Amino acid sequence: MDSNPIKSEHELIAMMASVLPGAGNDVLVGIGDDAAVLRPAESGDDYLLATSDMLVEEVHFSRQWSTPVQIGRKAAACNLSDIAAMGGRARWMFVSLALPDTVSTRWTLAVCEGIRKECLPYKVVVAGGDTCRADRAVISITVIGSVSPENLCLRSQARPGDLLAVSGPLGGSAAGLAMLRAGLSPGPYLAARHLTPGCRLDIASEIAPFANAMIDISDGLASETGHICRRSNVGAVIEAGAVPVDRQVTEAARSLNADPLEWALAGGEDFELLFTVDPRKFRLLSAKVQGLFRIGRIVSEAGIWLIRPDGRRVPLEGGFDHFAGQG
């Protein structure tokens, strides 16, 4: 496929290490020993956060649709997004790559370049990982972060009376994917929403002191609201008309005869933050952080309801499951 096949694991790791961001006062030993050695304390009271996500070729990404830089960016972003969802700061990343014979050194280093691009704005250091052969490319990433106890946002902390809010417009990733699948050009905005969605570490630590429960939208608004409600023993009412959907999403839906609200509710991979917040605090927060949308409220009765634009109240179900319907 390419003129520079991978010849040696040691050589590859050395080249990867030269691309991946690897400095940092809190990394005593990074890539190259049996384990990374990290200095944990920012403040002695901070908790550690740790999250792992695995991306498999043809399940989570396609070498046909995505450049290796895009694949690396998305793999990094979906992990960083989990740290954002806790209200924390991401600090160290561990990248394990399983690589088929058909990928080159150049492709692999471009994946690392994509990971670097997502890590740099947040000063996240890649401190270790693993490489090996496989039939299909697999990218397994673990991120370690930290959070002060007062900023920690758990799924279980929603309270009846809270507003339900999101950090940005939804459905863009699903719209981009649908256009690509239909063989149409998604345009630069929707392509970016699907291929390099980014994460919201830029504002997570500003939202966290105000929010009660928080989660990132990886599986769709309906599914993530369900996670918060189940964990918090509450219900939720979402106003369809208040769910933010971009003009490009509406236009893509028209050209594909699809429902843009369906993409926002069930599409997933937008990696915006969904959080619950006391109404008075939301006013203060909105004055501080631009681009937040109030989309509904938390109620004490179980169940998730959608109020449609015509005023009808319908139960909301769905979301994405990797194993459902494939048996």
Next chain:
Amino acid sequence: MDSNPIKSEHELIAMMASVLPGAGNDVLVGIGDDAAVLRPAESGDDYLLATSDMLVEEVHFSRQWSTPVQIGRKAAACNLSDIAAMGGRARWMFVSLALPDTVSTRWTLAVCEGIRKECLPYKVVVAGGDTCRADRAVISITVIGSVSPENLCLRSQARPGDLLAVSGPLGGSAAGLAMLRAGLSPGPYLAARHLTPGCRLDIASEIAPFANAMIDISDGLASETGHICRRSNVGAVIEAGAVPVDRQVTEAARSLNADPLEWALAGGEDFELLFTVDPRKFRLLSAKVQGLFRIGRIVSEAGIWLIRPDGRRVPLEGGFDHFAGQG
């Protein structure tokens, strides 16, 4: 293959969580939120350790030769071994599984049972992970541990004049694999050395205060000695006659017309500890910890030499590389 295919990711994760060890005062939130929330401090001065390893079906393990419990045990052990090699204590594990259609819920839970078996003696808690579909099974594990600064053993800390020592007999894993590959029964001891090698967290923290450099033997004695020498800018002389090899390894070599020393030097996956230590300290350590073997010494000149039983001094090269010779 089995009567209980995997139907739902949520259901699977709930079942996995019930098998995997999940308690612990230092885990505030384990499986079930966006990220695990961990209490870092044992002592405020301790460093964090973190390591990742990825195991791919038919590269690192075979569903034909290994039971799922054995596969889980080995996957956990090779990660725990990296923490042992730093002189640390393993604390939290993150397990990501990519699973093909042909594996059942029962197989997956048996892998978890194997992971549990390796974690329990060392009180390691599985605090998160990920599951998804793939063509081949992939097990990607990250372990976070801690170490006090005075116990930290880096590859770069070997000094000329140090003894080179190992924590147990070598070549057993390679001998077991060779017997299996030849279609012969390896017997229970060699089968265990290859299929469930364990790790040396049991004695790592006792060796660490005495040792200078330390590494675990995953790629063979020759290769690991090379890592220490390169990082420490030293050389090493290994006495072939002093390399500990079990009777069962010698017997397997005889039946396969192979060289047991070759298995010890280049076979790998024994997961014993290789360390360098001041000769006077080695005497003190040996009085405290049984079953340690002095196998050579660190010298100031670069290069690794093997002194054969006949007294001949030969340069030592080799080791296992996942990419070499597969281009």
